[in-house]
Amino acid sequence: MNPKRCAACKYLRRRCPKDCIFSPYFPPSDPDKFSCIHRIYGAGNVSKMLQQLPVQTRAEAVESLSFEARCRVQDPVYGCVGIISLLQTQIQKTQTLLAKTQAEIAVAQTKHSQHTYL
């Protein structure tokens, strides 16, 4: 066995071919990255998804798939959709605070102009 097999081929207990589709994105130093992806999507699906993408976009695709897979392992019910809900709540809170602050500034400006023209 090649000791420099990528994390995917190591996990799948197979030889790592020269043109391995996983090898550029799954270094042997980060075995967790592949195990999460494999657990959620399956190696075959990920390989198929990568093959359908232009080479220059594959690294980004692996990062986002890997992020989603880790989220799903951590939160099997909501996955990273839980993060989207949290962020939407945070936006609503910040927007409410902004509206309140804008109302306060309007009040302060009115008071200011009343003093100016008295």
Add this chain to the structure above:
Amino acid sequence: MNPKRCAACKYLRRRCPKDCIFSPYFPPSDPDKFSCIHRIYGAGNVSKMLQQLPVQTRAEAVESLSFEARCRVQDPVYGCVGIISLLQTQIQKTQTLLAKTQAEIAVAQTKHSQHTYL
């Protein structure tokens, strides 16, 4: 074949058993829901994920998986992680606007108090 097969069993061209794990969440009226999920995760992985979850959480899990799968079909590079990035940008913009508005209110209040005590 049972004409009331769920969308998953219809897609997989199989009999829909009474205790079908997909049937409560994939009505025959929405065939797209299963086809996206199948394309991204594979039926076996989804079935396995659902089996590992308590029954009362499965509907929510299917909704979030289905959302992620649709996002990945629409955006094969970033999937729903693209939405997270967009929301984070939106939060940063709103927070910047909030800080600017809070600075404005501080200026207005200072001016106001100067007029009050003149």
